[in-house]
Amino acid sequence: MTSRVAALHTAPERGAPMVTVDRIEAEAGRGVVGDRHHGTRHRHVSVQSQDDLDAATAALGAPVTPAATRRTLTLDHGVVPTTPGARLVVGDVVLEVVRRAAPCRVMDTEIGPGAARALHDRGGAICRVLTSGTIAVGDGVELPG
Template sequence: MSRVSEVEVRQLLVSSAHRLAGRPSDGPAPGPPDERVERVEVRRGLGLVGDRYYARPAHRDAAVTLMAAANLPVEIDPAADLRHTRRNVLLEGVDIDSLVGATIALDCGSGPVEFAVNRPARPCAWMDVTIGPGAQRALRGKGGVRCTPLSDGVLALGPATFRVLRGKAAGT
């Protein structure tokens, strides 16, 4: 039996370029000022259409990164968001970091999109550059999760239904 809860998709980020490459002291690579989108197409086993990790074999088990909005280090920078953390989906209302090993579904109104929650997204030294000093430490253990999409579908901003299909029960 699955557990269902109501969540909100607060932000979606699709970036065609890997902007945090090299040394953090060099700063982020140039790119568009805002890569956040209102909706994104998800493809099973491939990722988010248009994203830098889409269809890349080395990233298939980590093609999509989900993060809990409650974990953004806004005490360091009140403007911190997905542009700074480089995660793809910002969710309000679920402790996504506790669900490593689970299979989840997120339905934004056009049908559920399933994900295998594979491993934590560990924060790196770039967080101290893009958000501010102390952000890497603040995000330890709550930097989001790397996932494989198990079905095709669409994610969109706004209210959504979140379901744990298999694995850990939410909140454990």
């Protein structure tokens, strides 16, 4: 299944506001250059789907936007794999799923009361960067399956 990158967000440090960007530089084994998680061991890129945000919006009864969830990459549609070891190809960058991205209580502060519950099983995945390259809004995303 092919999806597209609908949105990209980074934050320069922990707790900093998310910044909407048109492209990011992914560095193999290090993450997104300029992002708060760059250089961490496994949490390089977080991936979510607009389909899941739409479902969370319906469950919450209030908008759940890509930036509010503090994820790096938002797909325009599709199911984000959450099984460790699954691979996504974004443009020419290969990402490997490390684990499911569980929404935390910060979502209730960022989005509104009940947001973490609305995002349960809709938080996407945490991935590591296997190959370096540029990821841009509009790039194709190959999902497994």
